[in-house]
Amino acid sequence: MVSPVLLVLRSPSTVAHDEGAVTAGASAPVFDRLDPAAPVANALDLGITRGDGVFETITVIDGIPQALDAHLTRLERSAELLDLPTPDLDAWRTTVFAAVDTHDPVEEAFIKLVYSRGVEGQPLPTGWAWMQQSGDFTRQRTEGIDVVLLDRGYPSTVAQTSPWLLQGAKTLSYAINRAALREAARRGADDVVFVSSDGLLLEGPTATIILKLGETFVTPRPDLGILPGTTQHSVFEIATLNGFKTAYESLTPADLRAADAAWLVSSVRNAAPIRSVDGAPRAVDAQLTDSINTGLAARTT
Numbered sequence: 001m002v003s004p005v006l007l008v009l010r011s012p013s014t015v016a017h018d019e020g021a022v023t024a025g026a027s028a029p030v031f032d033r034l035d036p037a038a039p040v041a042n043a044l045d046l047g048i049t050r051g052d053g054v055f056e057t058i059t060v061i062d063g064i065p066q067a068l069d070a071h072l073t074r075l076e077r078s079a080e081l082l083d084l085p086t087p088d089l090d091a092w093r094t095t096v097f098a099a100v101d102t103h104d105p106v107e108e109a110f111i112k113l114v115y116s117r118g119v120e121g122q123p124l125p126t127g128w129a130w131m132q133q134s135g136d137f138t139r140q141r142t143e144g145i146d147v148v149l150l151d152r153g154y155p156s157t158v159a160q161t162s163p164w165l166l167q168g169a170k171t172l173s174y175a176i177n178r179a180a181l182r183e184a185a186r187r188g189a190d191d192v193v194f195v196s197s198d199g200l201l202l203e204g205p206t207a208t209i210i211l212k213l214g215e216t217f218v219t220p221r222p223d224l225g226i227l228p229g230t231t232q233h234s235v236f237e238i239a240t241l242n243g244f245k246t247a248y249e250s251l252t253p254a255d256l257r258a259a260d261a262a263w264l265v266s267s268v269r270n271a272a273p274i275r276s277v278d279g280a281p282r283a284v285d286a287q288l289t290d291s292i293n294t295g296l297a298a299r300t301t
Contacts, residue, residue, distance in 0.1 A: 004132035005103045007031040007095050008040060012115055012127030013085035030094045033102065036130070045126055047116025051173035053125075054078035058096065059134070059267045060109040065096050066267070066299050070230040074170060075113060077228075081169040085125050087115055092127070099131040108134040110268045116172070137269045141293055144275030144284045145190040145264065147204075149253055150180055156196040156250070159225035167225030177205035188279075191264055191272075193256070200224060201251040207264035207272075208232040211255060212285070216245040224250075231265040231296065238295035253277070261285040263292070270296045 009031050034040055047053035056071045065071075072089045079087050092113060099111050111131040118125040159167045166173075180192045193209055194202040201209060201220050208229030210219045217239040222228050236246040256262055261283065262274040271292045273284040 002104045002106055002133045004036045004130060005099050006034045006036040006040065007099055007102075007129045008034055009088075009091055009095055009127040009129070011091060012087060013125050014088050015085035015124065030091045031098065031129075040128070041126075042119045044120045045116055046118060046120055047114065047126065047172050049120065050117075051171065051175070052082070053114065053116035053172040054082060054084065054170055055115065055172055056113045056170060057267050058111045058113070059270075060100060060103075060111060060131070061297050061299070062107060063100055063105060064300055065100060065111065066296070066301075067230045067234055068093065068096060068301065070233060071113075071267075074228060074230060075115060078169040078171065079115060081163075081166055082117075082171065084115065084117060087127070092129075095129045099129050103131045106133045110134050114172070134268055137272070140190070140269055140272040141289065142286065144273040144289075146188070146276040146279075147191045147193050147264070147274050148184050148187050148189045148278050149195050150183065150192050152194040152196055152202055154196060154225065155198045156200045156202075156224045157198075158196075159223060165225075168222070168227055170227055174205075180205050189276075193264070193274075193277075195253060196224065199252055201253065201256060202226050203229075204264045204266075207266035207269070209251075209256070209274075210235055210263050210265055210271075211251065211259040212244075212261040212288070213255065213259055215243075216247055218247045218249050218251060218255075220251050221248045229265065231267050231270065234296055234299060235263075235265055235271065235292055238292055241295075242291070257282065261288060263289065 056075045058071050059066045113129050115127045184192045192205055203226040219232050263271045265271045273289045275284050
């Protein structure tokens with residue numbers, strides 16, 4: 001078993017520099033490497049006690065972090081939505097590459113970046129990067145997944161009417177997403193597609209939905225209070241290179257059921273074709289799915 005790697009940033013935000021937390025100059029280490037089995041987080045860290053923080057998960061294929069700039073940009077956007085101090089993206093980027101260099105070479109791995117508001121009562125945030133070998137997603141990528149539709153309980157306008165609900169931010173508050181996945185398991189399914197209270201498709205708990213409608217790859221509009229998908233963006237690039245059109249639209253469960261093909265896409269699992277919706281089977285395009293996953297694995301940035 002390949003050992004994971006844990007790197008804790010000394011200064012995960014620009015505010016740490018402004019307040020003099022870094023005094024040793026530009027050559028000072030950006031992070032500390034710690035034993036993954038050792039206790040690290042403070043018991044009063046708000047990321048733990050309140051879920052007050054954000055995160056990103058970056059897949060690493062043959063030592064190359066995939067879509068790194070897009071993930072770091074989304075980390076910064078999520079931090080802004082939570083009024084967290086601006087993350088020091090150069091420090092995070094350095095830490096990501098250091099984790100890759102430190103980890104034993106494997107075909108597929110992932111790096112999870114965690115950025116918290118920090119210890120309650122103290123002014124500075126905390127941040128760390130965890131890298132480990134990925135699980136085997138061959139079955140999900142080839143045979144497909146069964147999904148259920150669950151009402152998210154919000155209208156599709158929630159991002160505009162209620163920005164304090166933080167829809168579209170990748171926060172550490174994942175209790176609802178985990179509960180949704182448990183509900184899917186109770187119904188004999190693998191995953192979930194959330195639907196707004198006014199009947200529009202949104203996203204999965206940990207993935208973006210993409211439909212193939214004719215010769216067009218379509219995903220829900222990002223202004224519907226969903227997380228902008230880094231993997232979805234890469235899939236659209238692959239689709240365009242292969243002569244398909246791409247679009248962001250309002251989609252309904254009827255569109256999902258009528259689609260020529262459908263996938264939930266995410267950083268570590270990549271493209272998992274949807275083979276049934278609420279127990280009703282639907283077609284899986286195995287050849288196209290393999291082409292998408294091959295393209296995702298071949299990314300160099």
